[in-house]
Amino acid sequence: GAGVSQSPSNKVTEKGKDVELRCDPISGHTALYWYRQSLGQGLEFLIYFQGNSAPDKSGLPSDRFSAERTGGSVSTLTIQRTQQEDSAVYLCASSPPPHSGRRDTQYFGPGTRLTVL
């Protein structure tokens, strides 16, 4: 079946502009995560959605970052007034429902490579 998809695959923007990154999770997966991966670094957790519960935003680095998930499916990560330090690969992942016994199995999309000039 289809995996996690993300768009765009690459985004180049100018400092100060806003960007929107999109994630389509695997159908039936209730959990959705956003991570950021900088060059030579591990994955940094940003935000987590589980079903209709309030999202866990504890990883968002500043109030310029926000995310929403519409209808329990597609998610959009928005970065306002982008800075050069925002340049990274933004990865989205989804997981099966908690009752599936595999809720820690995260399936990743290919990522969006963001470059802020």
Added chain:
Amino acid sequence: QKEVEQDPGPLSVPEGAIVSLNCTYSNSAFQYFMWYRQYSRKGPELLMYTYSSGNKEDGRFTAQVDKSSKYISLFIRDSQPSDSATYLCAMVGDQGSARQLTFGSGTQLTVLP
């Protein structure tokens, strides 16, 4: 100190060699351990998932967990050039509803033909 430490490498081995990749962690709340493989410009893919101390084998891959030492390893037997990738360890606790993984920084592996 990072919660999860992983030697970034790079690690270069000849084809057929046994590869050992390792992570240490400081948070005793971590109960579930994973290894992900990430090819260049791709998202990570899950290789191994384990939750108990000891060994778990899957084909050429063996995951080893030692909770008393807070140390996990991934062994690759008969390594192939197609194993060339970055390997990330990841772990998660059993508390609360949030299930975000804590990742190591990844080890870059090259298997030379």
